[in-house]
Amino acid sequence: MFELRRLRLLHELALRGTLAAVAEALSFSPSTISQQLAQLEKDAGVALLAPDGRRVRLTEQGRILAAHAARALDLDEQARGELESVRAGARALAPVRVAVMQTAALAIVPVALGLLAERSPDLRVELVEMPPERGLFELAARGVDLVIAEQYPGHTRAHADGLERETLGTDPIHLAVASADPARALDDLRERPWVMEPAGTAARLWAVQQCRAAGFEPDVRYELADLSAHARLVAAGQAVAVLPDLLWAGAPAPVSLLDLPGRPTREIFTAQRVSSGTRAGILAVRRALRDAFPTPAR
Template sequence: MFDLRRLRLLHELSVRGTLAAVADALAYSPSTISQQLAQLEREAGVALLQPDGRRVRLTPQGEALAAHAARMLEADEQARAELERMQPSLAPVRVAVMQSAAHGLVPTALTLLAEREPTLRVEVAELAPEEGLFELAARGFDLVIAEQYPGHTREHRSGLERTLLGHDDVRLALPPGEAPAELADLRERAWVLEPRGTAAREWATQQCRAAGFEPDVRFELADLTAHVRLVAAGHAVGMIPDLVHAGAAAPVRTVELPGMPRRDIFTAVRRGSTERAALRAVQDALQDAFDAIRPSEP
């Protein structure tokens, strides 16, 4: 029989690519992981790894077993979810959340959960959507809150299921007291945008280009609350999603962008864990928190 813990190590290696990355993610030493994978090879009776410079890579047999390991891990989650449904234990839920949701959704959702499921432990870490979805597939988290901008679809990873929470308007942000302006009028202004490589940065840049100019990005920050403060202080203009303000009055002047764009806010979980009572409780609380901010959401 294969040991499920060793199969998970093989699965992690197939996803993360290096023993060091697996060790870092699971808080094991690389030598421990090597020893466990060597034992898995003995159980399998075939070579699963082969040297590749200073690293190792999976053999064809290793890739085949890693694919089976993913299905076995999903079946394990399904079994645990059914047992939890029959006798609720509300095991901890690990949530990866993008920053705007950490500000706008998580506090309200946790308040609801404290009333509904006072014994449920929820652990939250802030991660960019790209990283959060990867870690969810790699079993680093149980649930992810992420976003998708118009025209910039995210990769659908095998084994993950998404649930749309709703839509979040993205608006042009100007210093308070400043007269409303069209996007094309801001070609000479300093801009604050998210870092290169993020979907938000690519989308915002495309909006500016469609208006006929390349934005002068003087401030490149992942922290959207810093965006708001820079704009409020008159140092920049930007594009800010409504969720950042968590339903409160924005401290900046907001102006509709062409086409009134909205990003999708969604949760994602692994398919094998969809029936977990604890996960459903967290998803319900997040939905209620979002609906409280956007009560008129169509």
């Protein structure tokens, strides 16, 4: 018989690509991962891994077993969720680990945690801040149970098998300039220094496209993941930016907000694994997040 914990290691290797990455994600040593996968090979009776330079890769048999491992992990999670759903009381609920982006941590999560404290006081919720791209990957890899992510207009995120989404609401996006700045539209900012999120993020790609559609390439002088730092640079008159309203968490913005063409909004959504659909703790957290989603105010 195959041990589920060893099957998970093979599944993780198929997703993350290296033994070192698996070891880091699961807080094991690479030698421990190697030993467990070697035992899995003995259990399978076939070679699952092959040398590939200084790394290893999955053999054809390894890829086949990794696919079965994913299904086995799904079935295990479904079974645990169904058992959890019929237990009495919140004390029986498994902890829920949530990957959140910064604006959700500011504007949605505090209210949601307050609601959960009233509704399910014994439910343990763990938060980790991650950009949506990484959060969705970790969700598929079972590093987290729930993700709060974003999708920008015209930039649809890829749908991964085994994950399902639920829209929380929409969040207006505005140009942000210093309060005394005379600019009134995007075209007025073509010669200004910009602050944007790191290259490769959906937010950065979308913001750059808005500038290009207006006929110029933005001078991205500052690249920061922290949107609060964006706002401070803008307020100090050192940069301009594209920022979502959730950043202000219902408080007055310390900068001037200008409309972008078409008055775009981004979609805020939660995602979970389909196999965790019966977990009562996750359902409680998603319900609290829905109820906590604010109406952004300028």
